[in-house]
Amino acid sequence: MDVNPDRLNAFMGKMVVDVGSAMNASLILLGDKLGLYKELAAKGPMTSAELAKATGTTERYIREWLSAQAASGYIEYDAETNKFSMQPEQAMALADEESPVFLGGIGDVIWAAFLDEPKVADAFKTGKGVGWNRRSECLFCGTARFFRTGYKHHLVQEWLPALDGVVEKLKSGAKVADVGCGHGVSTRLMAEAFPKSRFYGFDYHEGSIEAARDLTRKAGLSDRVHFDVHSAKTYPAEGYDLICFFDCLHDMGDPVGAMKHVRESMAADGTCMLVEPFANDRLEDNLNPVGRMFYAASTMICTPASIDQEVGLALGAQAGEARLREVAKQAGLTRFRRATETPFNLILEARA
Numbered sequence: 001m002d003v004n005p006d007r008l009n010a011f012m013g014k015m016v017v018d019v020g021s022a023m024n025a026s027l028i029l030l031g032d033k034l035g036l037y038k039e040l041a042a043k044g045p046m047t048s049a050e051l052a053k054a055t056g057t058t059e060r061y062i063r064e065w066l067s068a069q070a071a072s073g074y075i076e077y078d079a080e081t082n083k084f085s086m087q088p089e090q091a092m093a094l095a096d097e098e099s100p101v102f103l104g105g106i107g108d109v110i111w112a113a114f115l116d117e118p119k120v121a122d123a124f125k126t127g128k129g130v131g132w133n134r135r136s137e138c139l140f141c142g143t144a145r146f147f148r149t150g151y152k153h154h155l156v157q158e159w160l161p162a163l164d165g166v167v168e169k170l171k172s173g174a175k176v177a178d179v180g181c182g183h184g185v186s187t188r189l190m191a192e193a194f195p196k197s198r199f200y201g202f203d204y205h206e207g208s209i210e211a212a213r214d215l216t217r218k219a220g221l222s223d224r225v226h227f228d229v230h231s232a233k234t235y236p237a238e239g240y241d242l243i244c245f246f247d248c249l250h251d252m253g254d255p256v257g258a259m260k261h262v263r264e265s266m267a268a269d270g271t272c273m274l275v276e277p278f279a280n281d282r283l284e285d286n287l288n289p290v291g292r293m294f295y296a297a298s299t300m301i302c303t304p305a306s307i308d309q310e311v312g313l314a315l316g317a318q319a320g321e322a323r324l325r326e327v328a329k330q331a332g333l334t335r336f337r338r339a340t341e342t343p344f345n346l347i348l349e350a351r352a
């Protein structure tokens with residue numbers, strides 16, 4: 001085998017960066033759990049002793065964590081004052097839950113991928129699935145926090161207005177189903193924006209529905225938001241004006257069956273909104289940083305989830321518009337278009 005030393009060096013350089021990122025994932029989790037990013041963003045520049053005191057932690061550990069964060073480029077270090085700080089952009093991504101680029105909750109999802117790895121390794125051999133109900137607890141709230149950033153800043157502002165005539169219906173009072181709703185982040189955001197409408201969240205995972213109900217009670221939205229344990233093929237078919245699937249159709253075993261149920265459950269002029277991870281149609285066009293992130297999550301989470309269910313179509317998180325259009329078409333939803341997109345999401349509209 002001819003080894004090109006320059007290519008080898010370049011590849012080893014890439015691996016060093018990737019190993020550092022992978023090791024740092026657990027430090028992101030620590031920074032989030034212990035409130036280290038938030039404290040540093042609010043009160044920095046700080047020495048390690050000051051951050052340790054402010055967060056009730058131990059200086060020696062904090063000094064090591066801060067050093068790793070500075071080496072990662074996640075925070076800044078001033079050698080003259082021996083203080084650490086965060087630039088506004090770093091704080092937006094890691095410390096500010098309300099910012100449009102907050103990613104600070106991702107540690108829980110990465111943790112879940114590692115915790116559940118033995119189950120997924122087993123599934124690779126047996127060909128069986130790993131259902132959402134067999135996942136580690138941290139996956140559920142990690143997912144809710146990860147997706148919340150995009151939903152909070154795009155759903156009401158851009159995605160719903162991109163659908164044909166839907167906002168008018170929501171304003172005057174519509175009936176909405178949020179299928180595979182998880183903790184109901186999207187359901188509550190819509191309910192807050194459209195008080196005259198009624199929202200019904202369904203998910204087959206009991207724990208997620210309990211969490212969704214609890215969060216909704218706390219948000220004071222229980223008058224217009226209801227959650228029930230149901231699969232995408234069993235929720236009551238009650239003439240919804242809008243049926244939404246947020247980042248979940250590809251997790252389902254039988255997405256065609258789910259879309260057939262949409263057809264039966266929609267009002268005569270109803271709309272189905274599919275929010276799916278951004279993807280191009282061909283593998284070679286997804287070989288980029290966003291595709292990398294989604295293919296990895298899909299390998300560990302989405303594909304095993306789908307294979308666990310009946311049919312087990314396993315669309316994967318990089319299904320792409322053409323494949324999703326085909327699913328909708330097979331279910332008899334023939335009007336299908338890309339309503340809008342972000343770098344991370346495709347927003348697709350399907351109608352009968």
Ligand SMILES: C[S@@+](CC[C@H](N)C(=O)[O-])C[C@H]1O[C@@H](n2cnc3c(N)ncnc32)[C@H](O)[C@@H]1O
Binds near residue numbers: 179252
């Ligand atoms: C990636 S999570 C997305 C959750 C939520 N929509 C969000 O955006 O935060 C996928 C969700 O789909 C749900 N799910 C998977 N298969 C389902 C099915 N066949 N019927 C109903 N829900 C399902 C899971 O329980 C999980 O809550």
